[in-house]
Amino acid sequence: MSTESKLQPIRGMNDILPSEIAYWQHLETTARALFAEYGFQEIRVPIVEHTSLFKRSIGELTDIVEKEMYTFADRSGDSLTLRPEVTAGLVRAMISNGLLHNQRQKVWCMGPMFRHERPQKGRYRQFHQIDVEAFGFAGPDLDAELILLTARLWQRLGIQRVTLNINSLGTPQSRQAYREILRNYFSRHREQLDEDSVRRLEGNPLRILDTKNPAMAELVAAAPLLTDYLDDESALHFKILRHHLDAVGVPYVVNPRLVRGLDYYTRTVFEWVTTELGSQDAVCSGGRYDGLVAQLGGDSTPAMGWALGEERIIGLMQVQGIQVQTQQPDVYVVLVGEGAEAVGLKLSEQLRSQLPGVRIETNCGGGSFKSQLKRADKSGARYALILGDSETEQQVIGLKSLRSDEPQVHVSWDQLVAELRQRVA
Secondary structure: OOOOOOOOOOOOOOOOOOOOHHHHHHHHHHHHHHHHHOOOEEOOOOOEEEHHHHHHHOOOOOHHHHHHOEEEEOOOOOEEEEOOOOHHHHHHHHHHOOOOOOOOEEEEEEEEEEOOOOOEOOEOOEEEEEEEEEEOOOOHHHHHHHHHHHHHHHHHHOOOOOEEEEEEOOOHHHHHHHHHHHHHHHHHOHHHOOHHHHHHHHHOHHHHHHOOOHHHHHHHHOOOOHHHHOOHHHHHHHHHHHHHHHHHOOOOEEOOOOOOOOOOOEEEEEEEEOOOOOOOOEEEEEEEOOOHHHHOOOOOOOEEEEEEEHHHHHHHHHHOOOOOOOOOOOEEEEEEOHHHHHHHHHHHHHHHHHOOOOOEEEOOOOOOHHHHHHHHHHHOOOEEEEEEHHHHHHOEEEEEEOOOOOOOEEEEHHHHHHHHHHHOO
16 A cells, blocks of 8 residues: 555544553543542533534634634534534533523533644644633632632643733623724724734724734734723722732733633633743633623523643643653563463453452463563563463462562462552552
């Protein structure tokens, strides 16, 4: 088969190999445990939703909806979309299942998202997010807790040198007034706008502030600041949030240009950024979206959440030299001879039943004693159990250390559990 005709994954959609999975498992296990400590419960929502859900929530003039969604018609003619983000689906689930009637919810989920972007390091067409959302909490104390949760996650993972940027977008009403000010400003400099910014000028000029075009950097830097036009209630909300962060000792930067790429955000928005991943500097982003539940047909419900990109977090852990323990067997069972194979498989199952949590890998596929011992060593196991036909007749098994100079010993079958419990359990 030629190189050109070999089966390949879709561009921007990557296999996660066994050699890489330890980082993924460590991140996800650490996150699960931490979320439980903060009182968040797991929820799982579909990967596919009606296209209209994302148009109504994310905004029809966003890059995601206009350019990046994987949308298709199913056999019934319905327009469906692979989720480009999960907040809209979570809100839909809250409404569909009646979870917001006189209730408050703190939930999390993780899984793949899909956007048709130009693939590059840290930005893929299938990517994975961990997402945390809280519904029914209106105060800045919840905003602070969600940010503090991320800070503690970095601590648990050993991640350093990430910077917290925060801002307030105000209420929809104050933001609408600011939009007009911003539209007037950019209209006076229309000749300096790129094609995307001209298109955004009428629909949502705030999105111009999020441009990555270096030719517009000076123009954007001179634009009026949203924080100068906040309503009083939003300004107080933002002040209290900063007070909470100061009290706990979490450093931050107030970034008045932080607007986020989705239309549903209100008041608090934040990003954790790094300088160690090249152009993809944001590793966790979120904010408050108090109007989204009502916008999608539910009762008015304050809400806030964040999402982190697993690929970027894992990349950052690797760049910073954070080591993760791989899941290697504790014991590798070497079986030489037909009689030993039959007995050895049964013996391995008995050991698994009596030593829960001890990782036991049994040699399958035969092979000489020498080749099996090489497999045992390569597996990373601490000990090899060696069973041949002669050991089977004597009802003993060889116990050999693979990581030290301990002498090999023979252990009777009825003493094997106690011996392994002492050494590896």
